[in-house]
Amino acid sequence: MVDVLLGLQWGDEGKGKIVDVLAPQYEVVARFQGGPNAGHTLEFDGFKHVLHQIPSGIFRPDIKNIIGNGVVLDPIVFRKEIEGLAKYNLDLTRNLFISKKASIILPTHRLLDAAYEQAKGDSKIGSTLRGIGPTYQDKVARQGLRVGDMLSPGFRTKYDKLVAIHKTTLDHHQFDYQSVLPQAETEFFEAVEFIKQFQLVESEYEVNQALKNDQKVLAEGAQGSLLDIDFGSYPFVTSSNTMTAGACTGLGVAPRQIGEVYGIFKAYCTRVGSGPFPTELLDETGERMRAEGREFGATTGRPRRCGWLDLPSLKYTIMINGVSQLIMMKVDVLNIFETIKICTHYQLPDGSITEQLPYDLCDTTVTPIYKEFKGWQTSLTNFHTFEEVPAELAAYIDFLEAELGIPISFISTGPDREAIIHREAIV
Numbered sequence: 001m002v003d004v005l006l007g008l009q010w011g012d013e014g015k016g017k018i019v020d021v022l023a024p025q026y027e028v029v030a031r032f033q034g035g036p037n038a039g040h041t042l043e044f045d046g047f048k049h050v051l052h053q054i055p056s057g058i059f060r061p062d063i064k065n066i067i068g069n070g071v072v073l074d075p076i077v078f079r080k081e082i083e084g085l086a087k088y089n090l091d092l093t094r095n096l097f098i099s100k101k102a103s104i105i106l107p108t109h110r111l112l113d114a115a116y117e118q119a120k121g122d123s124k125i126g127s128t129l130r131g132i133g134p135t136y137q138d139k140v141a142r143q144g145l146r147v148g149d150m151l152s153p154g155f156r157t158k159y160d161k162l163v164a165i166h167k168t169t170l171d172h173h174q175f176d177y178q179s180v181l182p183q184a185e186t187e188f189f190e191a192v193e194f195i196k197q198f199q200l201v202e203s204e205y206e207v208n209q210a211l212k213n214d215q216k217v218l219a220e221g222a223q224g225s226l227l228d229i230d231f232g233s234y235p236f237v238t239s240s241n242t243m244t245a246g247a248c249t250g251l252g253v254a255p256r257q258i259g260e261v262y263g264i265f266k267a268y269c270t271r272v273g274s275g276p277f278p279t280e281l282l283d284e285t286g287e288r289m290r291a292e293g294r295e296f297g298a299t300t301g302r303p304r305r306c307g308w309l310d311l312p313s314l315k316y317t318i319m320i321n322g323v324s325q326l327i328m329m330k331v332d333v334l335n336i337f338e339t340i341k342i343c344t345h346y347q348l349p350d351g352s353i354t355e356q357l358p359y360d361l362c363d364t365t366v367t368p369i370y371k372e373f374k375g376w377q378t379s380l381t382n383f384h385t386f387e388e389v390p391a392e393l394a395a396y397i398d399f400l401e402a403e404l405g406i407p408i409s410f411i412s413t414g415p416d417r418e419a420i421i422h423r424e425a426i427v
């Protein structure tokens, strides 16, 4: 079966950590969408490492890590990532596979991202500027380049043709590319050569053959469901399907092969970039959350916006993903609060109360309705089972499980691999 692990909020829920924790139960770990906009942090044995495009199973021995066809891959970032992993002595040319059908991010895609954001002015998306949107745009426009094209003698011609189109657009936006493009192109073509030492494959065969051999595959989501191109807070979203269905199209597996769907959420909410955020705290409480949770972007270093947990949106993302097990992250960050709030409903401008997400959260101002909980105000480092946790935390968990109708299988109490409390063995 293919189990899917994905974020239920606006990204940065802690997916990297949990993929690393669960990876020993799998033979294959595969990324199915997104690209270097992702920053997945792993901590173990005193090391902290942030991965952007490489799957988070990479630190566990003997796991096949696949970058699937649904991913947009930046060769320059890829090369830097590989070089950053040198100190760990991993056998990367053996354990890392890249789909020939994955799309390639060109230097001009990054420039286009910046040009589009500049043109949007105050209504900018807050993109990570990694070229994600323009690359998916070219994929859908059927003019993009794919990893497999790197192996063909016509690659340079295809590249030049696409870049000529990009330059027209950049000229239209009066965006200067002359000063940066030559250097970026040199790096790009060096990185293209560098990538060729890795296993470039039809990864849909790799994944389906693994399934035929009764091996287990873990699909690692990037971003979060509220950033999904179809169901997120459009247009303040990313450009891929971040939901469970994305794992099917992004790896080439049939829906009936999907097994468990692990939905990860923080015990509160964060968002980086622009767009609606109903429970956002613009006060001292939000500041404390940011400081305690070290909520600064793993890719861009931007401060993350913080707020209380939002049940209407969590119920929505559980619904569209078919989540079968929940994992609650960063519970320790709430240790400091006397009172903890959960938004259970939204009040709409006409006074009515709902737990459904309005069509357009950008145009509809919703007022969150909160339920208050007493904080546990104690460190969680010495707790190892659900039975031991403080009564106030147990009440918080019980309330969530009753509301969401799905078990919380793990709670995470710190960044390290070991800082995790299991409800029971889950597979």
Ligand code: GDP
Pocket: 007, 011, 012, 013, 014, 015, 016, 017, 038, 039, 040, 041, 042, 043, 293, 297, 298, 329, 330, 331, 332, 333, 412, 413, 414, 415, 416, 419
């Ligand atoms: P991802 O994008 O979903 O993989 O998450 P990020 O790596 O962007 O952000 C999660 C951050 O929280 C990272 O800095 C992690 O090291 C950290 N983290 C993960 N789990 C926990 C936890 O349970 N408690 C605390 N305090 N930090 C955590």
Ligand code: IMO
Pocket: 007, 010, 011, 012, 013, 037, 038, 039, 040, 125, 126, 127, 128, 129, 130, 132, 133, 221, 222, 223, 224, 227, 236, 237, 238, 239, 272, 273, 274, 298
């Ligand atoms: P991980 O996998 C948090 C956000 C950006 C911006 C919007 C669009 O680490 O959870 P894009 O670069 O895709 O054009 O940006 O999406 N965003 C993320 N926010 N975590 C991420 O990834 C994100 N990837 C993109 O901040 O608001």
Ligand code: MG
Pocket: 011, 012, 013, 038, 039, 040, 041, 298, 299
């Ligand atoms: Mg992240």
